[in-house]
Structures are given as structure tokens and as C-alpha cells.
Amino acid sequence: KYSNTSAFLFQTYLEFQKVPESVVGLSGSCVLIPCRFSYPENGKTYTEFKGIWFKGNDESTVFHTDASKIIGSFKGRTSLNGDLGKKDCSLKISSLSSSDAGSFIIMEKIMEKTLDILSTICVSSPETPENPNVSVEEEVTSGKPVTATCAVSHSCPSDLPKVTWSLDGKQLSPSQPQNHGQWKLTSYNLTFTPSREDHNKPLSCTAEFKGKTLTDYKTLKVKCKSAIISAVIMIKMFVFKILSFKTVITTIHFVISDVQELYFFFQNNTI
Numbered sequence: 001k002y003s004n005t006s007a008f009l010f011q012t013y014l015e016f017q018k019v020p021e022s023v024v025g026l027s028g029s030c031v032l033i034p035c036r037f038s039y040p041e042n043g044k045t046y047t048e049f050k051g052i053w054f055k056g057n058d059e060s061t062v063f064h065t066d067a068s069k070i071i072g073s074f075k076g077r078t079s080l081n082g083d084l085g086k087k088d089c090s091l092k093i094s095s096l097s098s099s100d101a102g103s104f105i106i107m108e109k110i111m112e113k114t115l116d117i118l119s120t121i122c123v124s125s126p127e128t129p130e131n132p133n134v135s136v137e138e139e140v141t142s143g144k145p146v147t148a149t150c151a152v153s154h155s156c157p158s159d160l161p162k163v164t165w166s167l168d169g170k171q172l173s174p175s176q177p178q179n180h181g182q183w184k185l186t187s188y189n190l191t192f193t194p195s196r197e198d199h200n201k202p203l204s205c206t207a208e209f210k211g212k213t214l215t216d217y218k219t220l221k222v223k224c225k226s227a228i229i230s231a232v233i234m235i236k237m238f239v240f241k242i243l244s245f246k247t248v249i250t251t252i253h254f255v256i257s258d259v260q261e262l263y264f265f266f267q268n269n270t271i
Contacts, residue, residue: 022122023155025096026129028210030156032081033121035089035106049084050109053091056102063091073099084108092156093123101125129153132163132207134216140194142224150188150205150216157186162208165190167220168201194222 025031053063060071063078070078077095082088089106104121136148154160165172165188177186188205204217 020121022124024124024126025093025100025155026209027096027098027125027127029096029154030092030094030159031096031123031125032156032158033091033093033104033123035082035091037087037089037108047085051080051084051089052107052109053078054105054107059105062093062104092158096125096155098125098127129161129207129209129212129214131214132205132216134203134205134218136203136218136220139221139223142194142196142198142222145191145193147189147191148203148205148218150190150207152186152188152205152207154186154209160186163188164206164208166204166206167192167198194220196222196224198222 020034023031023033050065051063052061054060055062055071055074060074061069062071062074063080064070067075074093077093079092079094080088081090081092089108091104091106093100101124102122104123106121130153133151134148135151137146140146148165150163150165152161152163160177163177172190172192177188190205198220199222201220202217203220204215206213206215
């Protein structure tokens with residue numbers, strides 16, 4: 001079991017920012033470990049930066065600007081996702097496997113001066129991703145456009161899962177994904193116009209990861225005000241034609257009192 005506690009050793013003036021205690025990467029995909037650092041420039045311009053990533057207490061080198069120093073199991077699978085000159089030390093690991101899980105350590109050098117600044121991050125690699133999550137209004141109106149959202153968790157923005165929507169088995173196209181500034185959560189929106197036939201039908205979102213497919217759905221509740229009002233008017237007219245005045249008043253009162261309970265929902269085999 002690996003500790004999730006961040007350890008910081010400071011020397012001179014370098015400080016790490018936005019380094020998480022732990023990250024989760026899906027096995028078979030890639031994982032991005034976000035990392036940024038800062039330092040007071042004091043009017044100086046620095047042009048030589050070096051970021052070195054190690055794994056475990058034995059300090060096996062998993063990333064180095066000199067590729068010959070990277071251990072065999074990580075050769076060709078690691079890269080800096082950002083620009084050290086812009087204070088971004090984020091590490092990308094491709095083709096993640098369960099054996100990659102463990103503690104990773106970042107050390108920074110500026111102008112060939114080793115600053116011994118360490119930050120420890122715990123990386124885990126589960127076999128199964130999180131389920132997508134569908135959100136849509138509890139009640140939608142027939143003929144009125146509505147937008148549903150499918151939130152999908154992932155571990156690498158350059159390796160997003162394939163996401164599809166379906167309504168009662170018919171595939172629909174989502175909008176372009178939006179990450180809202182969060183590297184590990186992406187939203188896929190779907191704008192559609194429900195009809196009365198969509199009542200009680202499943203609206204599904206499917207996310208296809210490498211070798212794994214997960215689905216979430218919501219059952220649509222479709223309402224239509226105009227159709228129920230028309231039905232109530234027809235009932236009133238029919239009652240007026242065939243019943244006595246006293247019976248008419250009783251029946252109309254019954255219909256009106258039940259309108260809220262119906263609340264314009266379509267039911268199977270009605271209207």
C-alpha cells in the first residue's frame with residue numbers, strides 16, 4: 001500500500017504547485033500527472049530547465065531528458081506534457097498497466113543546479129473505469145428542445161473514450177466534448193426534442209474505453225399540456241350532452257380535481 005501523503009523538501013526558492021497527492025489512470029490508457037512549479041525570478045532570465053521523474057524508493061528513472069537514463073519498462077512511454085520553461089512539469093505515461101502503480105517523485109533542476117525539491121504522488125491503475133453519469137430534467141415537454149449531459153471520467157485528455165447517445169435504441173450524435181477546465185472529467189451534451197412517444201423510454205449514454213464499455217441511462221418523463229387540456233374539454237362536452245345538470249357539475253369537479261394528478265403525463269394506451 002502506497003502512502004498518499006505529499007512530501008515537500010525545500011531548498012533555495014523553488015516551490016511546486018498543483019501537484020496532487022494521488023492520481024488514477026485506467027489500465028491500457030494513458031495517465032497525466034499534473035504538475036506546476038514556481039520561483040521568484042528577481043529580474044533574472046532562466047533558459048535551462050530539467051525535470052526528472054522517479055518511481056519508488058529506489059529512484060528508478062521513469063523520465064529524463066537523457067532517454068538513456070530511463071529504465072527499460074518505461075522507455076518510450078513517458079513524456080513531459082508541458083513546457084518546463086513555462087513552469088509546467090506534468091508527466092504523461094502511456095499504455096498504463098497495473099505494474100505501473102506506485103509512488104512517483106519529481107525533481108527539478110534550473111541551470112544545472114539540483115535543487116533537491118521532491119514531491120511524491122501515488123499513482124493507481126484500476127482495470128475498470130468509472131461509469132458515465134447522465135443528467136437530464138426530471139420532466140420534459142413534448143415539442144420543446146432539452147439538453148442532456150453525460151459526464152465521463154478519464155485519466156488522459158489525449159485519449160478520450162468514444163461516447164454515443166441513444167434514445168430508445170436509436171443512436172444520436174453528441175456535441176463536441178467540453179472539459180470545463182477539468183482534465184479528468186469531460187461533458188458530452190445532447191440537445192434533442194422529445195415527443196409523446198418518448199415517454200418512459202430510456203435515454204442512454206455509452207462510453208467506450210479501450211476494451212471496456214460502460215453505460216448509464218435515465219428514463220424520460222414526457223408531458224404535454226395541450227393534449228390533456230383537449231382531452232378534458234372533450235370529456236366536459238360529452239358529459240354536457242348526455243347527463244343531467246347535477247351530474248355534469250359532479251363530473252366536472254372530479255375531472256378538474258384529478259388534473260394535477262395527471263399533470264399532463266402521457267400514459268401508455270391513453271390519449
